[in-house]
Amino acid sequence: MATAVAVAVAPWKQLLVNAMQLNSNLKHSSYFQLATIGSNGRPSNRTVVFRGFEQEESNKIQINTDYRSSKIEDLKHCRFAEICWYFTDSWEQFRINGTVDIIDAFNPDPVKLQQRAKAWFAGSPRSRLQYLGPSPGLPYISEEQKQEYSLDPATGPVHAFCLLVLDPEQVDYLNLKSNQRLSFQSMQTDDGGKCWKTEKVNP
Amino acid sequence: MATAVAVAVAPWKQLLVNAMQLNSNLKHSSYFQLATIGSNGRPSNRTVVFRGFEQEESNKIQINTDYRSSKIEDLKHCRFAEICWYFTDSWEQFRINGTVDIIDAFNPDPVKLQQRAKAWFAGSPRSRLQYLGPSPGLPYISEEQKQEYSLDPATGPVHAFCLLVLDPEQVDYLNLKSNQRLSFQSMQTDDGGKCWKTEKVNP
Numbered sequence: 410m411a412t413a414v415a416v417a418v419a420p421w422k423q424l425l426v427n428a429m430q431l432n433s434n435l436k437h438s439s440y441f442q443l444a445t446i447g448s449n450g451r452p453s454n455r456t457v458v459f460r461g462f463e464q465e466e467s468n469k470i471q472i473n474t475d476y477r478s479s480k481i482e483d484l485k486h487c488r489f490a491e492i493c494w495y496f497t498d499s500w501e502q503f504r505i506n507g508t509v510d511i512i513d514a515f516n517p518d519p520v521k522l523q524q525r526a527k528a529w530f531a532g533s534p535r536s537r538l539q540y541l542g543p544s545p546g547l548p549y550i551s552e553e554q555k556q557e558y559s560l561d562p563a564t565g566p567v568h569a570f571c572l573l574v575l576d577p578e579q580v581d582y583l584n585l586k587s588n589q590r591l592s593f594q595s596m597q598t599d600d601g602g603k604c605w606k607t608e609k610v611n612p
Numbered sequence: 613m614a615t616a617v618a619v620a621v622a623p624w625k626q627l628l629v630n631a632m633q634l635n636s637n638l639k640h641s642s643y644f645q646l647a648t649i650g651s652n653g654r655p656s657n658r659t660v661v662f663r664g665f666e667q668e669e670s671n672k673i674q675i676n677t678d679y680r681s682s683k684i685e686d687l688k689h690c691r692f693a694e695i696c697w698y699f700t701d702s703w704e705q706f707r708i709n710g711t712v713d714i715i716d717a718f719n720p721d722p723v724k725l726q727q728r729a730k731a732w733f734a735g736s737p738r739s740r741l742q743y744l745g746p747s748p749g750l751p752y753i754s755e756e757q758k759q760e761y762s763l764d765p766a767t768g769p770v771h772a773f774c775l776l777v778l779d780p781e782q783v784d785y786l787n788l789k790s791n792q793r794l795s796f797q798s799m800q801t802d803d804g805g806k807c808w809k810t811e812k813v814n815p
Binding site: 435437440442443444445446450451452453454455456487489490491492493495497502504506542543544545546547548549590592608609610611612 | 638640643645646647648649653654655656657658659690692693694695696698700705707709745746747748749750751752793795811812813814815
């Protein structure tokens with residue numbers, strides 16, 4: 410008899426969903442900072458946009474990125490990342506540490522490729538055009554910039570489009586209004602699932 | 613004859629000062645995210661407060677922290693850090709990579725100790741009290757929390773107070789309104805000074 414593996418909703422997730430709701434009047438409330446480690450051994454940090462959870466009942470966090478950006482090189486070198494998400498209205502901070510799955514055009518898993526296509530179509534047709542532009546971070550050549558790009562709205566993800574999925578393993582929650590801090594640590598269960606230990610810590 | 617070492621004001625600094633001014637109506641405009649590398653080899657990321665430049669003509673960035681916080685352990689293990697500073701009103705991002713100098717109570721340099729004392733007195737008497745509280749990140753014990761702390765406003769920095777000074781080596785500037793990106797790279801000059809190379813790169 411197969412054992413059912415429970416995908417427990419993490420205890421920090423409701424706090425995060427509440428914070429998103431409380432701050433939803435601010436466009437920047439869906440922006441957070443993603444730290445990675447560069448192949449030069451230095452930390453790297455940039456603002457990215459929250460693109461939803463993998464599924465409604467999942468704890469995994471989705472981010473869209475350009476496959477040619479340096480964060481891909483960072484993540485290929487070291488899969489660990491930490492999100493720092495500060496909500497400016499409710500004064501809440503979430504630090505979410507985990508491993509990142511890179512889902513690019515060459516991913517061998519058809520389910521993941523479908524997930525990538527879904528993320529592509531969830532973006533606006535205008536936002537998709539950026540993936541047709543010149544390589545981010547490379548020297549700017551004015552001739553390249555003059556080019557006008559267009560894309561059929563029905564066209565699937567272009568090669569440069571990449572989906573990142575962060576699987577949280579450790580979450581630190583800080584509320585600066587109530588001055589409370591909680592630490593959440595994931596643990597593997599005997600049946601291959603995940604459970605979370607919650608601890609109140611000093612702010 | 614001694615050669616004068618020119619401390620050149622970095623070309624990105626005026627952009628940063630302008631952004632601070634443009635966004636000064638927002639309390640959170642002085643908050644940024646600091647990424648470090650933990651001794652476990654994972655990236656770490658948290659929100660901290662900008663406490664000014666080392667001196668008016670300096671490019672070095674000051675941050676106050678608790679010596680007992682985990683970022684000190686991170687920085688002792690690896691001195692590199694990257695600031696990600698996103699200005700929510702002007703849609704500008706600064707990514708500032710450099711090395712961090714830890715100025716704690718045991719620093720042998722009297723000039724640095726003076727700098728630490730200056731940073732201590734620049735904070736409000738109320739904000740100083742947090743350094744008397746229990747160790748950040750350790751399990752919360754309710755009895756400890758009940759304690760009331762007080763401090764003579766004339767008292768100098770307590771042991772737990774630590775000044776961090778980040779010396780920028782590389783800066784990436786992104787303006788999401790104009791869709792322009794600049795890359796600044798520092799280089800050592802022959803006379804031991806520093807000069808900056810500016811390059812326009814693809815956003």
